[in-house]
């Protein structure tokens with residue numbers, strides 16, 4: 045039976061299954077939800093049951109109401125089937141009340157380690173017309189009680205800088221282009237205002253909604269909010285996060301991504317969706333099959349927006365945003381987030397925005413100085429042995445018997461498989477993730493890594509952006525990327541939520557075009573730059589202009605392009621640096637970091653806070669005398 049048909053026919057009623065631990069609980073009755081003839085308005089957060097949100101049988105499905113969960117976190121008891129009254133069962137069967145918060149992976153060990161004080165000195169720059177002032181606490185924002193409760197449940201005690209600035213902008217209904225360092229809380233910065241906006245919309249009467257000219261369609265999911273992300277894993281992660289933030293609010297969140305059965309995702313949509321988190325390809329497919337309409341979208345967020353608008357995704361995203369019924373810019377609210385925002389992408393992005401505010405938190409497009417960055421010169425033929433020596437010293441220095449989670453980036457899918465197999469052969473528990481793996485394998489790999497079962501993950505760039513795995517202590521760029529922004533995102537898998545991390549890169553001759561950008565980035569983050577790398581930078585900055593995504597003379601691409609090119613420090617005087625550093629060994633430890641940061645921006649200074657990971661810990665982890673095991677290749 046097609047879904048269209050299934051909406052017309054009511055399933056015969058069956059006794060509902062009640063899980064054992066709920067059987068002795070009194071049934072939840074909700075005077076509002078129990079009356080099918082009532083107005084489709086729903087009582088948000090009222091009582092314990094999710095049945096507090098109801099609709100008339102012929103009401104627009106797009107108003108949500110069922111379990112919006114995707115495969116991974118579908119509530120265990122929530123399947124009401126695709127009948128026309130998907131919510132009636134939930135009224136009798138209050139599984140919402142049984143949904144334990146930690147079943148949604150809210151309480152993670154990692155949360156106790158967040159150190160938001162590390163962001164206290166983060167410089168923030170805003171531009172645009174009439175910028176709303178920042179808040180200092182979540183209580184300053186007029187979120188609903190249920191959302192505030194969830195913020196507390198997530199142990200979010202105070203907002204990060206990007207949240208302090210972006211949330212008021214978003215709550216004021218303004219369009220936003222926001223740039224903040226990896227791991228600094230961008231997800232919540234767009235999720236909280238979207239959930240809040242959806243909740244406000246839920247309070248509207250059908251008459252108000254009709255008056256707004258929003259269509260109703262029985263056969264299509266018509267979400268109020270759309271969050272687009274470039275990878276399947278990131279979509280799932282945003283979905284999981286958003287579900288935590290929307291716990292018990294009645295806001296329905298569904299995820300749609302390729303590689304997983306579309307039928308299951310349709311089923312999730314049939315149960316109602318307020319916020320759709322999607323990858324572009326799968327979304328286009330769903331729209332073309334007339335199962336999703338974007339006509340009601342009021343909030344649009346693009347996570348990793350620069351990636352979404354680069355050559356790979358731009359045509360699809362443009363179609364979604366401009367050619368598929370979505371309300372135009374200015375009517376919908378649009379928010380773009382990333383840690384990097386090259387100028388040319390900003391220009392493209394401005395097509396999607398209306399009178400927007402630009403916001404940058406941190407040394408934007410740069411790495412955070414919470415991450416100790418090390419670059420080692422390693423000829424291609426020596427990479428395996430060097431990796432082995434790092435892993436061996438790391439193993440012997442692992443803290444309290446816990447494995448150190450290490451993410452190893454390589455260039456190609458085949459290279460990822462080959463390296464992973466070699467590591468396993470050498471006795472290092474490892475697993476690989478890349479775009480040629482089927483989705484189940486990808487999910488299994490991430491889970492195995494996240495839980496520490498397989499503490500080494502060999503990955504292509506599919507794992508470079510957005511993934512938040514709390515205990516990743518070390519990112520190794522076995523192959524450096526060609527683009528410095530990709531490097532920023534890759535190393536950003538460690539040093540998150542104020543914690544420190546370590547990133548090691550293997551640099552060989554073929555990476556010479558990246559040297560200049562790498563040196564600038566490391567200096568910006570107060571890192572010690574080896575002399576030989578400065579020499580590479582000097583050679584290549586005079587003879588070659590690398591494609592480093594820092595175009596238009598705007599260093600680190602994090603300034604509002606509408607303000608024109610910043611003064612920049614395009615031309616570092618590398619020779620001075622080299623002269624100063626002749627005594628520093630290429631891989632040496634111990635020399636103090638003496639570079640001042642060449643901040644390109646008038647107005648903000650670089651926080652000169654010492655790196656809390658620091659050389660000492662690096663030495664501790666690695667002993668710093670490469671142990672070259674014999675017969676490694």
Ligand SMILES: Nc1ncnc2c1ncn2[C@@H]1O[C@H](COP(=O)(O)OP(=O)(O)OP(=O)(O)O)[C@@H](O)[C@H]1O
Pocket residue numbers: 158160199200201202203204207224225226227228229230231232382383509510511512536537540541
């Ligand atoms: N206010 C807060 N209080 C405590 N923890 C927070 C807060 N905001 C975010 N976090 C935590 O910080 C971590 C990083 O957040 P998030 O993944 O949103 O970073 P991001 O800026 O999107 O990173 P990336 O650029 O890599 O995508 C997450 O584990 C998140 O739960």
